Amino acid sequence: MNRRVAVAAVELFGEKGWASFSIEAVARRAGVGKASVYLRWSDKEELLAEALAMRIGPISDVDTGTVRGDLVELVRQLLDLYAGDHGNAALRLSLEARSIPRLAERHEEMTQAQVLAARAVVRRGIRRGELPEATSVTYLLDALCGGAMNHALTLPAAVRASLSQEGIAEYARRFVDFVLASVLVDTA
């Protein structure tokens, strides 16, 4: 897929959503002839699904040696996804994919990658004796993935635009420490 077409498709979807998505608008934005885009994709679902696959990579599991390090890396990737250049498109995919079959598949792949990564981190944490056997992958993902999402959504536009990799890593470290530690006062 032509990189300009992919970028235009993902940006357009991120800004306007599925209801305003059309092959004509993508061609116009990419500055290419619409006939050439139609020649390759007759279906706008296919076009967007392929563009999203090209521009938004899945979350991957990284074994850093500690559960804290693994989760910081996971949150770092999630925040990079939701607050990064294609953050709006990723958030819209979560919201709009349900009703559009090809996008639902793409969304399911992304969600599965998150679940697999979180499950691998938890499994290693249990094996290392860092986490209790009964640790819930679901609640952990709700807290971490939701936290990254909520943080990206509540960042003022100017802060979001100038967010550095160091700023993202700093948030990831502090937020993971918050979730891992008990929030309650230790009365032991």
Next chain:
Amino acid sequence: MNRRVAVAAVELFGEKGWASFSIEAVARRAGVGKASVYLRWSDKEELLAEALAMRIGPISDVDTGTVRGDLVELVRQLLDLYAGDHGNAALRLSLEARSIPRLAERHEEMTQAQVLAARAVVRRGIRRGELPEATSVTYLLDALCGGAMNHALTLPAAVRASLSQEGIAEYARRFVDFVLASVLVDTA
């Protein structure tokens, strides 16, 4: 505001988003003459902002006597918001409000209500000796509000449609217990 117009406006926004939102489409969906809607609202931003204010109430702080009870109530309200009838509209508001001034105001009011409620819960928890002085309201809200959001977004449509108040309360209790307790093994 006419209830049918308000419901139609919020549902339309939830399904299609701002890019497809128009006074004509709202009137059609509500089954009222578009002239009568135009007579009252010349501006679609005003119409949607008023409809959202009418249909989506702010999160409120409830003092249950314990920090756990207060947070369970907060998560219950958040999940009711994001997984309820107008959940898609609430999620879209978080995503799309930034670029539309009147909606940005409405979104800011909702976010402020969440921050005030969380701050009040944390302040009481510190006074009661349940929470440490340094408890971060920001991370707590990212975890709880984000958790409710992520849970609503990952629920299969059929489960979401049949979600009972008891199911919502059950999730709220378990998720708050997860966030309040230390995730790590207690090696003390």
